[in-house]
Amino acid sequence: MENKGKSPSKFSIKYNAPVTLTFALICLAALILGYATKKSVTREFFAVYRSKVSLAWFVRLVGHSLGHIDFDHFFGNMTLFLLLGPILEEKYGSKNLIEMIVICSVVESVVQMIFMPHTALLGASGIVFMMIILASAVNLKDGGIPLTMILVILIYLGKEFWAQFTTHDNISHLTHIVGGLCGAFFGFAYARMAAGKTAKKM
Template sequence: MKIHYNAPVVLTYTFICVLVLGANLLLGGTLTPFFSAPAIFHPLYVVDYFRLFSHGMGHANWAHLLSNFTFILLIGPVLEEKYGSKRLLQMIGVTVLVTGVLNAVLFDTSLMGASGIVFMLILLGSIVNARQGRIPLTFILVVLLFLGQEVLDIFKSDNVSQFAHIIGGVCGAAFGFAFKKGRR
């Protein structure tokens, strides 16, 4: 039996995030500014453009990373097989960019982690088998359960960006309906 690198985007993303967190912890958190979305975006700072993408690779601690990648490793490979590696990578990139830009425009707090990607995958996965003119009941229930909970949690003071979760879910739903029937 051979081990198969079955989901290159999901697995590579996972390993990069593990390396980033490990290196950041070894270096006493000095990498955090490079792997978190800027609280205030400075158009003249080149690193801020990098951070609009890199925040999806940074995590506060192992518990944060594990909570995100439990879902990503469960859902991601199925979606990577359905949509293809290139398309999934594009969806991840767009979701991270959109959450980073909107966070910089609307909030004065930093953003870190793959939670937006998790919610993008959850919503995308719930409409994988959508047919023309039909909205799957599973999609409606997932929206009500996952995103409904995030809307309720907005009022908590917990250092969790429910906004990133909601935007990730919106991106996942948009991708799901835009790319239905697995068109590549």
């Protein structure tokens, strides 16, 4: 039988989550630039630490989330980032996701400069933790907290709180905690905004 009026389906690759994919590509470009410049570009723009206020200082407030030490560090963060990013981008919108990433990055920078001023911070792990908690809050509604969200917070953030005071490694557990708290804040904030819009329509 002829299939009239319908064009044959064509396989295509879609740039389905522009913020998520662009973020990952910039992270990759930053990593390659770091290797090419023997980490000088990474130190200047993609790692945050206490320093004099300058144009580079402002770039580092957000740029540190784009920087990574090596490919193991990069792939470790991007695995979960690329998994959660498209889901959250569809749920909250590209513009809102950008805002959450920027705000979370700046908060992480401020906390880092206050509590660990002589240690450089880089990597998207804080953003990933924000996304983990935020993903657990997708069904959050005004007046009720999903049990799964509580469990995720207890498991992920509880582990990071414990590690912050009991382990000595090169992982910034404080950044993970800050990222998770930002995710919880954004989850509750957007749930309240959504509830307010629903109430106005009624």
